[in-house]
Amino acid sequence: DVQMTQSPYNLAASPGESVSINCKASKSINKYLAWYQQKPGKANKLLIYDGSTLQSGIPSRFSGSGSGTDFTLTIRSLEPEDFGLYYCQQHNEYPPTFGGGTKLELK
């Protein structure tokens, strides 16, 4: 199985700041990475797929980059609703696997 390692584990920031979350695969997954946002009481939300393609309806302040083994989710000009948990997932091969998560907290 492809192991996905996210960093940092925790991230504290203020509204208006920009942050980056990293995801590293144990082997090349080409461009096939998705990012999700998880918030209590809400369905998980797909943000990005294929490494950098923004899901319909997701604000453009979210962006994804990377290929091979190293990927980054960047959120520019944080809004209050952006605080929560973020997960990456490789969709290059079965079984699909997820990173351990990054908690984005209000500073």
Next chain:
Amino acid sequence: QVTLKESGPGILQPSQTLSLTCTFSGFSLSTYGMGVGWIRQPSGKGLEWLANIWWDDDKYYNPSLKNRLTISKDTSNNQEFLKITNVDTADTATYYCARIARSGWFVYWGQGTLVTVSS
């Protein structure tokens, strides 16, 4: 509008069989390219994919649990099912169903159902 909703027993005892149902709307599992999967998350921990089923009844299972999992669908009632046999406390988790894109990302998720395995 796509919605998915999971349902399950809430609590069950070790060695029992867990039966989960995903009821969805806004798409049909008989439509070419459609798929639905299950993912679980123990409290405070990460996400683990369990199984997928596709419009053509093709099925994929997590190898680490494969012998215990059975996924199936009822296209006429827009439902999908997952059974996990011989549960133990390690199966305590929130279970999610999600619609899958053909290339493998999870497009829409349900809100999850909490399952507790306890004697």
